[in-house]
Amino acid sequence: MSTASAATTLPAESIDSYRRNGYLHVAGVLDAAEVAEAHDAAIALSSTMASRRYKGEPFTQLVNCWQHDERLRALTLDPRIAGLAETLAGVPLRLWHDQTLIKQPQRSTATEFHLDAPYWPHAGGRHWLTAWVALVDVPVERGCMTFLPGSHVDGDFVSVDLENATALFDALPHLRWWPRVTVPLRAGDLTFHHGLTAHAATPNLTDEPRVAHAVIYMDADTRYSGTRHVVADPLGLEPESPFAHELFPRVPGDSRLTP
Numbered sequence: 596m597s598t599a600s601a602a603t604t605l606p607a608e609s610i611d612s613y614r615r616n617g618y619l620h621v622a623g624v625l626d627a628a629e630v631a632e633a634h635d636a637a638i639a640l641s642s643t644m645a646s647r648r649y650k651g652e653p654f655t656q657l658v659n660c661w662q663h664d665e666r667l668r669a670l671t672l673d674p675r676i677a678g679l680a681e682t683l684a685g686v687p688l689r690l691w692h693d694q695t696l697i698k699q700p701q702r703s704t705a706t707e708f709h710l711d712a713p714y715w716p717h718a719g720g721r722h723w724l725t726a727w728v729a730l731v732d733v734p735v736e737r738g739c740m741t742f743l744p745g746s747h748v749d750g751d752f753v754s755v756d757l758e759n760a761t762a763l764f765d766a767l768p769h770l771r772w773w774p775r776v777t778v779p780l781r782a783g784d785l786t787f788h789h790g791l792t793a794h795a796a797t798p799n800l801t802d803e804p805r806v807a808h809a810v811i812y813m814d815a816d817t818r819y820s821g822t823r824h825v826v827a828d829p830l831g832l833e834p835e836s837p838f839a840h841e842l843f844p845r846v847p848g849d850s851r852l853t854p
């Protein structure tokens with residue numbers, strides 16, 4: 596089991612574990628007051644901001660919340676989380692985007708197995724990773740994440756429908772029998788996962804919304820590939836240009852990896 600308890604630094608074995616397994620559980624990154632503030636902001640925003648998906652199946656998806664709410668901006672740009680991400684990635688990072696993901700009570704379906712990076716219009720990136728922050732307790736029955744440890748290593752690159760339970764395994768049959776690790780989280784914990792680690796989330800069978808805030812980072816040198824994506828489409832970026840735009844700031848601001 597890959598779990599680290601320190602909130603702002605990581606022991607070498609946690610970094611090794613992330614690089615080997617493609618995911619890492621970090622406990623207690625946010626305290627109770629920070630969780631409450633971000634949770635309330637996410638719930639409030641979900642009543643005013645349009646979801647990218649049908650409300651509830653498999654989740655309400657609010658993209659680039661940091662552009663709409665100061666409290667979620669603080670969470671998305673939190674230098675503690677970005678610092679951990681940069682340590683794990685080992686390359687300088689930019690924010691790609693954030694998303695608040697709410698699995699509605701009693702009706703959200705599973706998020707089926709998929710890879711993240713193939714969805715994105717990125718060229719030349721050496722690393723992508725997501726910090727998935729639990730803003731409520733997320734036991735297995737409320738929609739927690741499941742990972743296929745080490746599945747990122749071969750660099751398989753397929754984009755599948757995350758509402759189709761067999762799509763990833765039809766495309767990459769060797770993953771069907773891969774061991775799985777399911778990681779329930781306490782509010783304030785987070786998991787990091789690599790953009791090519793196969794992962795899924797269980798349905799929310801409880802009476803409480805499952806509220807998570809995902810902060811997605813990319814290699815600072817990633818270039819825009821020119822393929823369509825809801826975040827990049829309105830920006831008029833030139834294909835093969837770097838993501839030098841205010842929506843994609845370098846993080847953390849006080850980077851230790853770059854001058």
Ligand SMILES: O=C(O)CCC(=O)C(=O)O
Nearest residue numbers: 696706711725727796809
């Ligand atoms: O929260 C979920 O249900 C799935 C999240 C996910 O797939 C991701 O953050 O990459």
